Amino acid sequence: PKFEIPANPDDKFGIKLKEFYKKASEKLIILKEMYENLKIEFDAVCSYFSVTTKMSYEEFFGIFYKFFDDFNKAYSDNKRKADQLERDRLNKERKEQNNLKKDMGKKSPFQFQNSSKESADNGVGKDRMMDELFQAMESGSAFKQTKTPNNFMLKKKKATVAVNPNILADRKRTMNSNSREVLSQLIKQDHKASAHDSQLEL
Numbered sequence: 001p002k003f004e005i006p007a008n009p010d011d012k013f014g015i016k017l018k019e020f021y022k023k024a025s026e027k028l029i030i031l032k033e034m035y036e037n038l039k040i041e042f043d044a045v046c047s048y049f050s051v052t053t054k055m056s057y058e059e060f061f062g063i064f065y066k067f068f069d070d071f072n073k074a075y076s077d078n079k080r081k082a083d084q085l086e087r088d089r090l091n092k093e094r095k096e097q098n099n100l101k102k103d104m105g106k107k108s109p110f111q112f113q114n115s116s117k118e119s120a121d122n123g124v125g126k127d128r129m130m131d132e133l134f135q136a137m138e139s140g141s142a143f144k145q146t147k148t149p150n151n152f153m154l155k156k157k158k159a160t161v162a163v164n165p166n167i168l169a170d171r172k173r174t175m176n177s178n179s180r181e182v183l184s185q186l187i188k189q190d191h192k193a194s195a196h197d198s199q200l201e202l
Contacts, residue, residue, distance in 0.1 A: 042060075
């Protein structure tokens with residue numbers, strides 16, 4: 001549009017508006033081109049996702065926003081549950097280990113013998129029994145006195161038993177060797193008895 005020169009020479013409105021109009025017109029042309037390109041790109045995206053082009057921009061992009069928001073919430077919730085399960089598992093294992101240590105500390109020699117016998121009956125083997133025996137000797141539970149009719153009236157005396165690990169290792173090797181020798185002798189005697197019975201039958 002044409003801007004007429006105002007009657008008042010001090011009036012600068014026409015001059016300022018003319019400068020603004022020129023700059024605004026150039027920016028408007030650029031915005032129109034960008035909007036046309038946006039429509040083309042949006043139609044291509046709608047065609048790719050099989051969405052009608054009549055859907056508004058806000059509604060279309062709102063679908064993706066909701067999806068990403070729900071995905072992040074689900075991921076955080078699953079991570080929180082996994083961390084809680086891991087903490088519960090570690091706490092359970094820690095409690096079981098503490099209870100096992102308490103039970104081993106409270107076990108009397110009589111209970112230790114019974115447990116060793118049960119282990120042998122179950123096929124665990126003499127090596128397991130020997131390990132339990134030396135473990136009880138190291139902890140001192142094998143030397144604790146129990147109440148019997150003979151010492152019921154006697155006062156209990158607390159004593160600290162110090163066992164040299166090297167001595168325990170030597171005793172363990174000696175007892176294992178003796179156990180194998182005794183077992184070998186029993187097997188030989190059994191074979192001799194079987195052979196003798198066979199001869200008697202003949």
